[in-house]
Amino acid sequence: MTGPRLERLEGVVRWPIVGVAGARGVVGGVFLSIMADAGLPAERLRAFGTEVGTAPYGEGSVPVRLLDDEAAGELDVLFLATDAAISRDMVGGPGRRVPLIVDNSSAFRLDPQVPLVVPEANARALRGRAGNVVANPNCTSAAAVVVLAPIRDAFGLASVDLASYQAVSGAGRAGLDAFLAERGSDDREQAPGSPFHGRIADSVVPQIDLLGEDGWTGEERKIHAEIRKILELPDLDVAATAVRVPVKTGHSIALHLRTQRNAGLSQVEEVLRRAPGLEFRAADGSERHPMPLDVEGRDPVIVGRLRTIPGRDRGFACFLTSDNLRKGAALNAIQVAAAADPDWFGALVPPRR
Known part of the structure; x- marks a missing residue:
């Protein structure tokens, strides 16, 4: 690998050169906020845009430039916060010169040659990877597997059913703008340029992405396939309903699952309390239930309302929420780089918020 190695000698950190495409x-x-929190010096950051x-x-700013071969050649890692088409162009073009690319788009998630990684669930998928690209999952999938992986490891998984309640920021700037415009209006019309399949303010929209002939949306298909790939359970019985809700930040999931092996409620609770990346909240009302407001700007997936499902053998239900822009996107990508090479990229992960 080119560039200096990360060193902590007498308190001095030598930083990699980090690129972020789609920086604005x-x-x-x-991504830039997390890098700043970690202490990455501005001179080691390269921001790219169209x-x-x-x-x-x-407290300042960095220049945004176009990504070309010369700029790519000096990078140690490149994070892509771009759409699928742009990601493909960058990976096939200047990105060929970068040792490690973590892509946040859907472009490579289901490519069998590209690891799809949430470190708490499948960091081992990074071992011996063939190329320089690692895929970051859908924001709903990323949160779900942080809860599902420790249960898989302890008791096995027979089935997963979920309903996701996804914040408007998951649709980017256009989604936020549409939500704010509609929230400030008295009519029931959808805002011009809205990316949603219906007015989002004061309502919910039970369709994200395009509907297929079989009635499943593209978003739901992504969740099905990504959960199976990340958990390394290709035949897992999984079904999702994806719903857009009038929340600025924070995706939530109502999760119902069946384990393969017998487990008591207290056993599942203990597994979740010990699991990395999770903050567990008791279901008895002694703690506030997981809510998007509690997780905005924070790192963990918050899980609670754990209970057994009456009449369903080995059936459990819970509710979880996470910041879709952090664990669902930027933070997970940075954690992926750190898991791929802790000595070189580990300092890019700031203290947990």
Whole structure:
């Protein structure tokens, strides 16, 4: 690998050169915020976009440039906060010169040659990877597997059913703008340019992405396939209903599952309390139930309302929420890089918020 190795000698950290493409988008801005929290010096950051300009960074700003072969050649890692088409172009073009790319789009998630990684669930998928690309999952899938993986490891998984309640920021700047415009209006019309399949303010929209002939949406198909791939359970019985809700930030999931082996409620609770990346909240009302407001700007997946399902053998239900822009996107991508090479990229993960 090119560039200096990360060293902590007498308190001195030597940093990799980090690229963020899509730096002025919603997720790109969160990447930059996390890097600033970690202490990455501005001179070690390269921000890229479709137009030149500047992007906020820490208490100042950094220049935004176009990604070309020369710029790519100096990078140690490149994070893509871009759509699938742009990601493919970058990976097939300048990205060939970058040792590690973590892509946040759907472009490579289901490619059998590309690892799809949530470190708490399948960091081992990074071992011996063939290429320089690692895929970051859908924001709903990322949160779900942080809860499902420890249950899989302890008791096995027979089936998973979920309903996701996804914040408007999951649709990027256009989604946020549509929500704010509609929330400030008195009519029932959808805002011009809205990316949603119906008015989102004061309502919910039970369709994300396009409907297939069989009635499943593209978003739901992504969740099915990604959960199976990340958990390494290709035949897992899984079904999702994806719903857009009038929440700015924070995806939530109502999760119903069946284990393969017998497990008591207290056993499942203990597994979740010990699991990395989770914050467990008791279901007896002694603690506030997981809510998007509690997780915005924070790192963990919060899980609670754990209970058994009456009449269903080995059946359990719970409710979880996570910041879709952090664990569902930027933070997970940075954690992936750190898991791929802890010595080189580990310092990019800031203290847990």
